[in-house]
Amino acid sequence: MRAGDLTTPALLADAGVLDANMATMSAARPGPALRPHAKAFKCTALAARLAAAGHAGFCCATVRELEGLAASGLGEDLLLANEVVDRRALARLGALVDAGTARVTVAIDSAETIAAAAGGGVREVIVDVDVGMPRCGCDPSNAGRLADEARAAGLVVRGVMGYEGHAQHVVDRTKREARTVQAMSVLVGAHADVGGDVVSGGGTGTWDCNHVVTELQAGSFVLMDGDYARLDLPFKEGLVLLTTAVSVRSGRHAALDGGLKALAMDSGDPRLVDDCGGVATVQFCSDEHTTVAGGSWSVGDRVGLRPAHIDPTISNHELLHLVDDAEAGGDAEVFESWPVDLRGW
């Protein structure tokens, strides 16, 4: 099957790029030193490839991701790196533990999340520490006290996590490293108060400048995106939205049949895989179209777009098609079509 046989818009993943990115990461972060973040790709088939490469412990942002991985036999060591207070959901995770289907660790950062975890029958937790990005995580000075409270509630505290999200996308390496060092010094301090074997954190942007974490929570590196491509990373972009030119005003513009519902605009517009020697550009995206200016197009042309942000782009799709060459447009050979089976809530 060729990509040209797919209904467009269709999301293509380059098999060679995926393999190369995984090999690069695995060499630096072998086995459990990498805890791939499933939120980036939300696809058990891709997760299975990572597990086969030795990275069998996964990071999850949602309960659905965790349940889906467990149901696919990928429950060896699942970390819900997010706070959850939904007791029914936590009870389902507790049941997975009881059934031996999955090892489950959940992040806690408050008395409420400790109570919810214990109430749901979850047995293992990790203390989530605010290391500088305003989102989740406790005040670092409270980490030790929360660990004590968790232990008092009968929970095993495996260690700490802290995500330096405010460092991931800093283009200047020196500044990125400095921000990472500062954030990780906070995490190291909290770890001293908490104890446990695990220090979890980091991501694609800080993959080689975070020397503190025992496990890196990276996900985007697998197929990358336009935003991360601005950094000096060795990972290549392997994700392409294949579209069809459905309307052409010669000398003016062309409309492609994939728009912002098939991409994600939080990190900007997509880029053309082939910009016709620098003359064609993306003008704007609307719900179901992308308008390109410049270049020479014909109705029916297959046109590839490189998404600016991998996570929300993939979660807009039902399928991720593994192909031999994502830049080959309609000529690419489709090896497999993977369900994006971990999206939603």
Added chain:
Amino acid sequence: MRAGDLTTPALLADAGVLDANMATMSAARPGPALRPHAKAFKCTALAARLAAAGHAGFCCATVRELEGLAASGLGEDLLLANEVVDRRALARLGALVDAGTARVTVAIDSAETIAAAAGGGVREVIVDVDVGMPRCGCDPSNAGRLADEARAAGLVVRGVMGYEGHAQHVVDRTKREARTVQAMSVLVGAHADVGGDVVSGGGTGTWDCNHVVTELQAGSFVLMDGDYARLDLPFKEGLVLLTTAVSVRSGRHAALDGGLKALAMDSGDPRLVDDCGGVATVQFCSDEHTTVAGGSWSVGDRVGLRPAHIDPTISNHELLHLVDDAEAGGDAEVFESWPVDLRGW
């Protein structure tokens, strides 16, 4: 069932607001004078309400929307207001016509789209005219020639369509009206060359200043969004993303469990339903969280967010929950949970 029993993030639709918005629109554009655009809500249950109110002809952006509406018994008069050259997809539409399941009209704006429509067994078309927004639609001076070509190919030409998308979101009414008048003068000229009974176009933003179209292609008015709310429209916002505060740093910020994968960032950040008397604001959205600054929050609080753009927000969800009061947070009563069954491609 209360909204507080839903897994968050959950998308709520206010039943009263929906009814009021529909009543306002129906009074001005009764029956077939409104052709609701399914791309805005991608939900057959909501479409059925519009059909019950007399608006039984729908506008579609994708083949899937059209097939889904037809399968739900809503195939009375379906317009694919988009160019499609996928002959297999068009053949499925042709089969719907042959089976008497749906009346199908597709937009054409080129020799290629005429050939594809005729090849797929579609019988009725409409000439899509570029009225000033660079996306789909033919050069207005070619509209008559394309109509002739379509008729020569055995197709019935029902008329013209032209979407003045570049006028929809103009806040200043005078400018919005002027832009609409200009665009519709182009469409009227093309209609004179094309013939047919149908002049289709317009949207929520130009609902009362487009006096040319015989049928208005509006969809967003049903539940509105933050972007359209900036205009002087009588429609109210009825869409709320219900989230849970999962992490709170007192005096600093709180993290809600719905982020840019549950919203859409193309029209900016969401707004808080309750901004705590003006002191709380959305700081930023990340993949699975929204960080709010100011205000006083507790872990477990249900917090409502108003999306900036309805179309891509709804298409991020499996379900749209109809509630008695979307501003009531967890206390809202859930009347029905509607599958968002027309999303994807």
